[in-house]
Amino acid sequence: MSIRDERKQQSRQALLDAALSLSTSGRSFSSISLREVAREVGLVPTAFYRHFQDMDELGQELVDQVALYLKTVLHQLGQGLTQPEAKAETSMALFFDAIDHNAMPWIFMIAERWGGSEMVRRAIAREIEFLNIDLAQDLEKFEIMQNFHHADDLKVLSNILINLCFTWAMSWITLSRQYSGMELELQKLVLKKQSITQVLLIFKGIVNWQPTAQAE
Numbered sequence: 001m002s003i004r005d006e007r008k009q010q011s012r013q014a015l016l017d018a019a020l021s022l023s024t025s026g027r028s029f030s031s032i033s034l035r036e037v038a039r040e041v042g043l044v045p046t047a048f049y050r051h052f053q054d055m056d057e058l059g060q061e062l063v064d065q066v067a068l069y070l071k072t073v074l075h076q077l078g079q080g081l082t083q084p085e086a087k088a089e090t091s092m093a094l095f096f097d098a099i100d101h102n103a104m105p106w107i108f109m110i111a112e113r114w115g116g117s118e119m120v121r122r123a124i125a126r127e128i129e130f131l132n133i134d135l136a137q138d139l140e141k142f143e144i145m146q147n148f149h150h151a152d153d154l155k156v157l158s159n160i161l162i163n164l165c166f167t168w169a170m171s172w173i174t175l176s177r178q179y180s181g182m183e184l185e186l187q188k189l190v191l192k193k194q195s196i197t198q199v200l201l202i203f204k205g206i207v208n209w210q211p212t213a214q215a216e
Helices: 003-023 034-040 055-081 085-101 104-113 118-140 151-178 181-207
Strands: none
Touching: 003 034, 003 055, 003 104, 034 055, 055 085, 055 104, 055 118, 055 151, 085 151, 085 181, 104 118, 104 151, 118 151, 151 181
16 A cells, blocks of 8 residues: 555544544534534545545445444454353453443444434444344354254344443443442442343343244
8 A cells, every 4th residue: 555545544534533523422423514524634625525425425434334343342242141150241341341442433323323314324224233143143153052043033132132232331331421430430330230130131041042933
């Protein structure tokens, strides 16, 4: 890659990062203008068009990037949740650490899933469907899933876990906005304990899962 191409890629990524930052600061993606995004990274508005046709194209790529990040986190979480209780607790701790390290993808995905931009909503719905499929395929490899003989059942389980992840993430982020100091740490411990209990309840049920009779 030439220096010129590298700089162009850096500018493109800077625009994506700026849009993510603006849309997770209490505003919706649909309320952000092309001029604001360009100004955020020190570009004139006309320079924006060297990278994206419009904000819709930027939004679609932003959703793709965010979903790719979430896929990595969910894959790691799925690996641990199917293991003994101690490993599940470690996996949940790593999950919450990942949110502390990078909360913006979660905020964006949760807020914009039901947000004002129809294009972004459609893109997120598509990516969540892909996340469901990927997580179901990950879970299928584990012995604990031996009672799950139908792909639809695995997909239902992966959907439950993904929605729980969004709930855990938003609850975790909200705690930091409501509490501080020792009270924050106490509330985080409570949420961790609740989330682990939810996981254990789900996977205890999986062990005793009896699939419903399929229609002939």
